[in-house]
Amino acid sequence: MKILQLHVDYVEYEPIQVESSVYEEVEKKTYRVDDALLLLVSVEKDDDEGLVGEVVKDSIDFMNRMKINKLVLYPYAHLSTELAPPLKAFNIIKKMKEEASSNNVEVYSAPFGWNKRLVIAVKGHPLAEQLKNYSGRPQSREETVSKALLMEEKLKSYWFILTPEGGMIPVEEFDFTSHRNLEYLTRYEIAKSRAVLEQPPHVQLMRKLKIADYESGSDPGNMRWLPKGRLIKSLLEQYVTSKVIEYGGVEVETPIMYDMHHPSLEKYLHRFPARQYIIRTEDKEYFLRFAACFGQFLMASDMVLSYRHLPFWLYELTRYSFRREKSGELAGLRRLRAFTMPDVHAFVKDIEQAKSEMKKRLKLSLEVLEGVGLTRDDVEMAIRFTREFYEENREFIYELVKSFGKPVLAEMWDERFFYFVLKWEFNFIDGQRKAAALSTDQIDVENARQYNITYVDEDGVEKYPIILHCSPSGAIERVIYALLEKAYFTMEKGGKPMLPVWLSPTQVRLIPIAERHLHDCMNIMAKLEEEQIRVDLDDREETVDKKIMEAESEWIPYIVVFGDKEKEKGELAVRVRETGRIEYMKLEKLIEEVRKHNSGKPFKPLSLPKLLSKRPSFK
RNA sequence: GCCCCGGUAGCUCAGCAGGUAGAGCGGCGGCCUCGUAAGCCGCAGGUCGCGGGUUCAAAUCCCGCCCGGGGCUCCA
Numbered sequence: 001m002k003i004l005q006l007h008v009d010y011v012e013y014e015p016i017q018v019e020s021s022v023y024e025e026v027e028k029k030t031y032r033v034d035d036a037l038l039l040l041v042s043v044e045k046d047d048d049e050g051l052v053g054e055v056v057k058d059s060i061d062f063m064n065r066m067k068i069n070k071l072v073l074y075p076y077a078h079l080s081t082e083l084a085p086p087l088k089a090f091n092i093i094k095k096m097k098e099e100a101s102s103n104n105v106e107v108y109s110a111p112f113g114w115n116k117r118l119v120i121a122v123k124g125h126p127l128a129e130q131l132k133n134y135s136g137r138p139q140s141r142e143e144t145v146s147k148a149l150l151m152e153e154k155l156k157s158y159w160f161i162l163t164p165e166g167g168m169i170p171v172e173e174f175d176f177t178s179h180r181n182l183e184y185l186t187r188y189e190i191a192k193s194r195a196v197l198e199q200p201p202h203v204q205l206m207r208k209l210k211i212a213d214y215e216s217g218s219d220p221g222n223m224r225w226l227p228k229g230r231l232i233k234s235l236l237e238q239y240v241t242s243k244v245i246e247y248g249g250v251e252v253e254t255p256i257m258y259d260m261h262h263p264s265l266e267k268y269l270h271r272f273p274a275r276q277y278i279i280r281t282e283d284k285e286y287f288l289r290f291a292a293c294f295g296q297f298l299m300a301s302d303m304v305l306s307y308r309h310l311p312f313w314l315y316e317l318t319r320y321s322f323r324r325e326k327s328g329e330l331a332g333l334r335r336l337r338a339f340t341m342p343d344v345h346a347f348v349k350d351i352e353q354a355k356s357e358m359k360k361r362l363k364l365s366l367e368v369l370e371g372v373g374l375t376r377d378d379v380e381m382a383i384r385f386t387r388e389f390y391e392e393n394r395e396f397i398y399e400l401v402k403s404f405g406k407p408v409l410a411e412m413w414d415e416r417f418f419y420f421v422l423k424w425e426f427n428f429i430d431g432q433r434k435a436a437a438l439s440t441d442q443i444d445v446e447n448a449r450q451y452n453i454t455y456v457d458e459d460g461v462e463k464y465p466i467i468l469h470c471s472p473s474g475a476i477e478r479v480i481y482a483l484l485e486k487a488y489f490t491m492e493k494g495g496k497p498m499l500p501v502w503l504s505p506t507q508v509r510l511i512p513i514a515e516r517h518l519h520d521c522m523n524i525m526a527k528l529e530e531e532q533i534r535v536d537l538d539d540r541e542e543t544v545d546k547k548i549m550e551a552e553s554e555w556i557p558y559i560v561v562f563g564d565k566e567k568e569k570g571e572l573a574v575r576v577r578e579t580g581r582i583e584y585m586k587l588e589k590l591i592e593e594v595r596k597h598n599s600g601k602p603f604k605p606l607s608l609p610k611l612l613s614k615r616p617s618f619k
Numbered sequence: 620g621c622c623c624c625g626g627u628a629g630c631u632c633a634g635c636a637g638g639u640a641g642a643g644c645g646g647c648g649g650c651c652u653c654g655u656a657a658g659c660c661g662c663a664g665g666u667c668g669c670g671g672g673u674u675c676a677a678a679u680c681c682c683g684c685c686c687g688g689g690g691c692u693c694c695a
Binding site: 327330331332511513514547550551552553563564 | 656
């Protein structure tokens, strides 16, 4: 059955004369229906009544979305060359009318078997005109079946909530009362329903704090990182890298572009729906990597590995990975076209080794998140697996859930479509109630073969390892996005937003009361710098009030106002952001406090001039 | 891709029943040497995104395009 579906301002038809052996009795006059869904219907040879339900349901769904309740059925033989005999067509259209009526739709039908004058006014929106094709039997070859549709079939998902106590509850039955964010994640994943708000909160913050901004001179989704943002990003990069190396990761660097027609890459590329940036040279085409996998796998396939080496880890932090997301998908730092992704692959012997490795990596990921300033209350875990994997490794899955310690959203597939049998991720739920994945890990049972990565086992036989793909933090830009969104939540609750001290571009701001205190402040600054503390000095000719106001708006954790009293007493007046109070302390105490926050974290100086009078402002 | 919104000084934005530009912040200069969230005065900054049209006259109205953001969607 072919249906031209039109959302019309109005439709008018007037029966002129009978045209077919099968026709309805009808009064010859002009009929008009306003604001309706018009279906021009061609019933075809192989159609049967079984289609009626589906067709009517589709129409009603559409009508609900468009908020209309009038349906006009119009027999229209001109959409097909394989028409059904008139009586059959008539009966099927009649059935459609009955079916729609019984669903409380106001149905009109143009008379069957007549030649009619037809006037239609189609609405001007993009969904107003659609051709629908319904068929009871399998589609013929030339009507290429959408691959995405097939994929969706295969990807039929079953959704559950797994609890740390070992429960597996279908999502419909789970009580989300004390798990709001998990509910948002579930809704986001399943229904893809989204709250409509304005600009994401973090976008305004990233600009206000001079962290990053859009760069209209580049492709959208490629950001400009200002000095403070570069510092924050760099510290996060160093931190994640140091944690991964501590875990065992062996850091490498691989090219950012790869041959489109390389045999190992080609298949993987086609399998991946994300669009790529393509680079053309005189004789070849390259794609920009969209993950760290390519270079590492090519490297691994050239390595000589024995079972004695396993598990073995390769690590790279890509600056950048590229995905040419559709323009409409981009959003601030949440989704970019160029992003920085730490990715550590573990090559393991078998499923047992994979499982024990994955447990370590889950722990690593939690540590990393907590290190950057997010707690496990800030994220929700989702875990996805095939039915087969679940049945064979139930206990392992619950161990993962348990070590996360909160209920987890689970998705189960009947068949393995992707290259992995299990994958989990931590999702941050932001101010718009959208979910963004941060940390993730996967058990990949396919790529070793694809890339010909092998190890020699105890028995002397070459085998394919299993590969785990883990990003312990997720994209670095996304970490910053999450920190800013989290700060926004704090603001909403009336608190003072801030970044973790170790990530704050300026940790201590010195404000001399008058010019005569400048010299002492310079000395204090030098001492703080010796202790690897990021400090700057507001030597501008402005009032103290104004300097404090500006320091506060930069979210500086420690603001020191220095004047005669401090000089005399040998104590500093420190405005501590975390407590919101002014605390008096010796310089040594301040140093100790900041160092406490910095300990175990990388340090890098802020490259901007230390004297604010020398510091230009960035857009 | 589609829809909506936007593009005016370095920034944030006002002006848009057409008469050819304004504020605050910032910058610069001056006064003030200051005690915990914006001291005062003055000055200099603009092809009003681009191209066309209507008009005596366009930032303002019309058409086309470019760029950005948000939402929706992946659907000729």
